[in-house]
Amino acid sequence: MEIFVRIYRAAMAIAIIAAIVAQLTRSNANGILDTGNFFSYFTIQSNLVGAAVLGYGALRPALNSRRWDLVRGAATTYLFTTGVVFALLLSNLAAQVGTTMPWVNTVLHQISPVVIFVDWLIRPPRHRVDLPAAWYWLIYPILWLIYTLIRGGIVDWYPYPFVDPRPEGWAHVVKACVAVAIGIIGFMLIVVWAGNSMRKVADRRAGSAPA
Template identity: 55%
Template sequence: MNSTAGPPAWIRALRIAFGVFGIVALVWIPIENIGVAGYSEANYFSYFTIQSNIVGVVVLLVGGLRAPISRGWQLFRGAGTLYLVITGIIYALLLSNIDVQLGEHWTNTALHRVMPIVVLADWLLVPAAIKLSARLIGIWLIYPVLYGVYTLVRGPIVDWYPYPFIDPRHQGYLEMSWKLALMVVFFAILAAAVVALNGFLARFWRESRTHTS
């Protein structure tokens, strides 16, 4: 497939369908908790899972409704893919047995498993052939780093942290810091993998068209 020619209609339709699915999953918990004592919308939207899924929904809906082909948009697609891949992997490795306050089982599955797989599949099915570089990885990692800063600044103010690995109250700042540093390195490796896989498939589709033409 060729991203410069635009994706086929069936991919655009699936993007829209899963984008709407993502919206439903995102708004389900706030709607369900209207008027519930102790529920905090600010805390809900402070989860990396929620923020990354919002980006994923934007990627899918814009990609389905307009299907832009500019380099800037492809970079945004790649960033959204990375953030949802981070969400899916971190959940599977560190959070699957921990209550992350996402309510019903289906919303938890939708936001931690389904949406990361869908956005990654879209990224690989419609490759953008973005060149891998340290600068690109650095740009993509700005948001996760800023999210960490936001969480650590907000945490003491509201006495709440979204994830145990970024909560210094029980592990201390030193132990938490080296864990977070390792996570940033891991995220950089994931970013490189996201770009490399995309480039590999872009070459594969291009060579396939050459051989069949």
């Protein structure tokens, strides 16, 4: 089982990096690459975090640390958010714009969120994830939003329509961000509950295994 875990973690990490590099290369070849804009997408950032976590987890699958559990939970929440928000709000836009290669979209918005969540279930946290600690996972999305709004006002570019105040004003942005924030909190709660539940199952199996 450990070999299987190592393989799929490494494979997903490599696939994420390959997808990001491929899209970066294509954008550069088409003359539309703005590196600052490219790496400002939550999709790119969350997938880089996911690739780092999966890659490190492939190298050290037996790592037993409460801090590592929290890092994994955070990465799972961020990619969970990426997948769901894309499916609900951005998939039609991506199809219309057509600037992202289809297979890159599939890897970054569909496969990686599923793989890292399934990994969280197959290899649940070794320690109980307490809700007060999980709230710290929200720091990064909040900082990303602050950065995005400040930078957007400076460079006149926003990565997603729901954080762009130009078409419909700030009221629209506030409503959309509140809705997404509620979603992220919901995803965080799901990740905490799923991880703790699967940890209990794993503990029971270990306790009932023959000596």
